[in-house]
Amino acid sequence: MATYLISYDLVGPNRDYEAVKDHIRSTYGTRAKPLESVWLVKTDKSAAEIRDALKEHVDSNDKILVVALAKGWGTKNIAKVTADWMRKHI
Numbered sequence: 001m002a003t004y005l006i007s008y009d010l011v012g013p014n015r016d017y018e019a020v021k022d023h024i025r026s027t028y029g030t031r032a033k034p035l036e037s038v039w040l041v042k043t044d045k046s047a048a049e050i051r052d053a054l055k056e057h058v059d060s061n062d063k064i065l066v067v068a069l070a071k072g073w074g075t076k077n078i079a080k081v082t083a084d085w086m087r088k089h090i
Contacts, residue, residue, distance in 0.1 A: 001042050001043060001044055002042070002043065002044075002068050002069075003040060003041070003042050003068070003069045003089050003090050004040070004041050004042075004043065004047060004050060004066055004067060004068055004069065005038065005039070005040055005065075005066070005067045005069055006024065006038070006039040006040075006041060006050060006054070006064070006065070006066050007037055007038045007039075007064075007065040008020060008037050008054070008058065008062060008063060008064045008065070009037065009062065009063040010037075010058060010059070010062045011059070011061055011062055011063065012059060012061070012062075013059065014059055015059075016057070016058075017037075019057040019058075020054065020057050020058060023053065023054065023056075023057045024039050024041065024054075027053065028041035028042070028043055030042035030043075030089065032081075032082045032085040032086065032089075033082070034075070034078050034079070034082045034086075040069070040082075040085065040086065040089070040090075042089050047066040047067065047068055048066075050066045051064050051066045054066075069090050070090075071090065073086060073090060
């Protein structure tokens with residue numbers, strides 16, 4: 001399994017953040033949400049598969065970024081529960 005960072009900018013016209021959040025929550029059991037539009041997920045899926053599934057929940061002009069993570073990261077003012085998740089899964 002790999003750990004991915006998912007980030008998105010919903011630029012409209014619908015900006016349905018709940019649809020994106022609901023998809024991520026229901027699809028990835030192992031996940032964390034360190035920032036407003038950023039998720040960390042652990043999955044066997046590829047970055048392209050994650051992106052393609054997210055495209056079903058956003059408008060055509062919205063932006064999605066999916067990046068596989070490797071060891072090494074830093075944070076500031078991130079919730080302890082999220083930092084603990086990162087220590088365990090990255």
